[in-house]
Amino acid sequence: MLLAELATSEYVLSTQPKLETFVATVLKTVGVAPDDSRVVAEVLVASDLRGIESHGVARLESYYVSRIRAGKLNANPAYRIVRETGTSVVYDADNGLGHPVAKMAMQKVIEKARAQGAAFGAVRNSNHFGIAGYYAMLALDHDMIGLASTNSVRYGAPTYGRDIMLGTNPLAFAVPTAKEPAFVLDFATTTVPRGKLEVYQRKEKPLEDGWAIDAQGHPTTEPAEALKGALLPLGGFGVEHGGHKGYGLGMLVDILCGVLSGGAFGNILPLPSSGPEAGAISHWFGAFRVDGFRDVAEFKADMDRELRAFKQSSKVPGQTRIYVAGEIEHEKTFYHRENGVPVHHKVWAGLQKLAGELEIPFALQK
Amino acid sequence: MLLAELATSEYVLSTQPKLETFVATVLKTVGVAPDDSRVVAEVLVASDLRGIESHGVARLESYYVSRIRAGKLNANPAYRIVRETGTSVVYDADNGLGHPVAKMAMQKVIEKARAQGAAFGAVRNSNHFGIAGYYAMLALDHDMIGLASTNSVRYGAPTYGRDIMLGTNPLAFAVPTAKEPAFVLDFATTTVPRGKLEVYQRKEKPLEDGWAIDAQGHPTTEPAEALKGALLPLGGFGVEHGGHKGYGLGMLVDILCGVLSGGAFGNILPLPSSGPEAGAISHWFGAFRVDGFRDVAEFKADMDRELRAFKQSSKVPGQTRIYVAGEIEHEKTFYHRENGVPVHHKVWAGLQKLAGELEIPFALQK
Numbered sequence: 001m002l003l004a005e006l007a008t009s010e011y012v013l014s015t016q017p018k019l020e021t022f023v024a025t026v027l028k029t030v031g032v033a034p035d036d037s038r039v040v041a042e043v044l045v046a047s048d049l050r051g052i053e054s055h056g057v058a059r060l061e062s063y064y065v066s067r068i069r070a071g072k073l074n075a076n077p078a079y080r081i082v083r084e085t086g087t088s089v090v091y092d093a094d095n096g097l098g099h100p101v102a103k104m105a106m107q108k109v110i111e112k113a114r115a116q117g118a119a120f121g122a123v124r125n126s127n128h129f130g131i132a133g134y135y136a137m138l139a140l141d142h143d144m145i146g147l148a149s150t151n152s153v154r155y156g157a158p159t160y161g162r163d164i165m166l167g168t169n170p171l172a173f174a175v176p177t178a179k180e181p182a183f184v185l186d187f188a189t190t191t192v193p194r195g196k197l198e199v200y201q202r203k204e205k206p207l208e209d210g211w212a213i214d215a216q217g218h219p220t221t222e223p224a225e226a227l228k229g230a231l232l233p234l235g236g237f238g239v240e241h242g243g244h245k246g247y248g249l250g251m252l253v254d255i256l257c258g259v260l261s262g263g264a265f266g267n268i269l270p271l272p273s274s275g276p277e278a279g280a281i282s283h284w285f286g287a288f289r290v291d292g293f294r295d296v297a298e299f300k301a302d303m304d305r306e307l308r309a310f311k312q313s314s315k316v317p318g319q320t321r322i323y324v325a326g327e328i329e330h331e332k333t334f335y336h337r338e339n340g341v342p343v344h345h346k347v348w349a350g351l352q353k354l355a356g357e358l359e360i361p362f363a364l365q366k
Numbered sequence: 367m368l369l370a371e372l373a374t375s376e377y378v379l380s381t382q383p384k385l386e387t388f389v390a391t392v393l394k395t396v397g398v399a400p401d402d403s404r405v406v407a408e409v410l411v412a413s414d415l416r417g418i419e420s421h422g423v424a425r426l427e428s429y430y431v432s433r434i435r436a437g438k439l440n441a442n443p444a445y446r447i448v449r450e451t452g453t454s455v456v457y458d459a460d461n462g463l464g465h466p467v468a469k470m471a472m473q474k475v476i477e478k479a480r481a482q483g484a485a486f487g488a489v490r491n492s493n494h495f496g497i498a499g500y501y502a503m504l505a506l507d508h509d510m511i512g513l514a515s516t517n518s519v520r521y522g523a524p525t526y527g528r529d530i531m532l533g534t535n536p537l538a539f540a541v542p543t544a545k546e547p548a549f550v551l552d553f554a555t556t557t558v559p560r561g562k563l564e565v566y567q568r569k570e571k572p573l574e575d576g577w578a579i580d581a582q583g584h585p586t587t588e589p590a591e592a593l594k595g596a597l598l599p600l601g602g603f604g605v606e607h608g609g610h611k612g613y614g615l616g617m618l619v620d621i622l623c624g625v626l627s628g629g630a631f632g633n634i635l636p637l638p639s640s641g642p643e644a645g646a647i648s649h650w651f652g653a654f655r656v657d658g659f660r661d662v663a664e665f666k667a668d669m670d671r672e673l674r675a676f677k678q679s680s681k682v683p684g685q686t687r688i689y690v691a692g693e694i695e696h697e698k699t700f701y702h703r704e705n706g707v708p709v710h711h712k713v714w715a716g717l718q719k720l721a722g723e724l725e726i727p728f729a730l731q732k
């Protein structure tokens with residue numbers, strides 16, 4: 001969001017330090033350990049900085065605090081390693097917050113990859129961990145390629161299916177560069193998130209083809225019908241537009257996270273309507289050293305060449321830029337650090353209410 | 367293809383052993399080493415067995431033999447390792463056939479993953495290697511998860527771009543199971559392959575939305591215009607249907623294969639119209655042990671549960687089956703082994719012509 005848009009928008013400006021301090025204070029107040037609180041704050045605010053409002057402070061109350069207060073999410077989990085080799089590690093998150101254990105697991109994977117060249121890790125019995133890209137990006141400073149993924153509560157149907165069987169199951173990959181922003185691909189394997197259907201319903205706009213089916217399994221562009229149905233995988237309905245590929249990727253994520261970790265998977269995972277379920281989410285991570293393949297400086301210089309070639313290629317009529325993965329989020333992060341982090345006024349009001357309830361200071365304004 | 371269809375079709379039936387022997391004989395006759403010839407035969411016929419005719423014996427002349435005879439592809443390459451660690455290996459294929467060096471690289475990756483738990487590999491300066499899934503599946507017998515990928519000559523445009531910048535860049539993942547067929551996801555990161563546009567042109571059928579753009583960069587459903595333009599990434603034109611995700615995946619493949627191996631990448635890769643270029647293709651492989659995460663037998667039993675849950679879930683109106691990745695190809699392989707491998711009569715005639723030119727026996731009929 002640019003300031004020009006903000007001026008006429010319904011957003012209030014805060015700052016990264018203020019938001020992080022607030023989120024950490026909220027979590028500490030509801031019983032989360034200080035170190036864990038800081039990690040959650042860092043991940044949520046990183047999402048707002050990257051312009052991914054849906055995964056940022058907007059979720060503080062509904063995804064995390066409300067579940068802790070309802071006794072559905074363990075504020076003081078005993079994160080523990082349940083299996084470990086030189087190149088792998090599996091954590092049980094004890095139904096705690098996903099962010100701290102996910103960061104811990106990715107750091108362990110990086111440590112193992114530093115020693116061995118490549119490593120993978122998984123976390124089971126966890127909860128929502130924010131943006132997958134955050135964890136993949138932890139590999140960048142170590143001259144490694146990072147991978148991160150998570151399954152989620154279920155929203156989506158398989159190709160030719162009408163049962164809700166799959167989460168939005170994101171996959172993230174981060175690749176280091178020299179002077180260009182890192183290549184960071186972080187995407188849900190459904191065509192759109194469920195929140196997008198809700199936005200279109202509020203705006204009374206028809207959906208695009210390929211986003212959703214109704215409860216009977218027919219493709220629909222009607223938001224109300226879609227919200228009673230299921231999201232479609234990347235590629236849309238059937239196989240004509242490659243929907244079977246998005247379905248396969250979504251299932252791959254469920255396998256790598258849920259089945260491989262020994263956690264919940266498939267139709268064992270909760271539906272959003274069934275309310276918060278204890279620790280049903282699993283994550284998966286990977287990292288490998290670039291210098292196992294070639295000289296790091298040469299690789300990074302070629303990455304810059306690769307990204308620039310795409311950015312400088314010819315545009316279709318009416319478009320002025322070709323982006324590479326992670327570029328928009330990188331630009332927004334710098335912009336928001338400099339100019340303030342926009343928080344939607346409804347989210348702002350929610351945070352203010354939360355501060356009142358918890359009797360903590362609310363001083364978020366930039 | 368079922369026999370009922372075959373009876374009224376334009377296919378001739380051969381067998382796996384006859385086709386493999388023929389392909390190997392052809393390649394030996396044009397100067398390829400016997401061992402390498404057998405690997406190429408195995409991979410090409412595996413593709414026909416799996417029902418992926420486009421990547422099978424149909425390509426023997428155009429992709430491999432013609433290039434060897436024209437001196438564009440090295441029949442006797444010195445495949446060599448140019449970098450190696452405990453968990454990584456990079457080969458230079460010396461502009462040789464892709465299949466033998468790809469199999470060699472994946473086997474080396476598996477050997478390293480057996481010792482270390484996880485490993486990756488790449489091949490540069492190579493040529494078309496057939497189906498990516500073949501190499502990923504080599505991990506299955508070792509209770510590992512296998513990954514394989516390759517970049518290719520360019521056919522596709524990036525999101526909002528009209529220059530041809532990306533290959534069909536497939537990604538393949540293979541995951542072992544107990545009694546169910548293995549999960550094998552093998553897909554091009556463009557919505558459709560270029561060959562599909564040619565088929566629709568011959569049949570005078572309009573394309574589906576989201577398959578291609580014309581030379582000016584406008585979405586088109588006209589095959590002739592599309593063939594002068596570019597393929598679109600999985601997700602189609604623009605970002606509304608997730609085209610930026612398919613574009614990101616295609617570029618990820620180009621990075622993992624081309625940039626990481628120190629090979630050709632981006633717009634350095636040849637266009638199909640520019641004819642065969644020496645060794646411009648790169649591949650990427652990975653494997654990691656399931657028992658780094660959990661007991662293998664438990665994992666495989668849960669994989670069966672996962673796959674069955676999807677297959678048994680409710681179908682949309684008009685559909686009787688939900689498939690999981692690799693299931694159709696698995697069924698076809700068994701069927702074709704039992705009942706014969708169908709070869710299109712035009713491909714058959716081409717093979718017969720080739721046999722005549724090379725003065726080798728042609729006895730492919732089942």
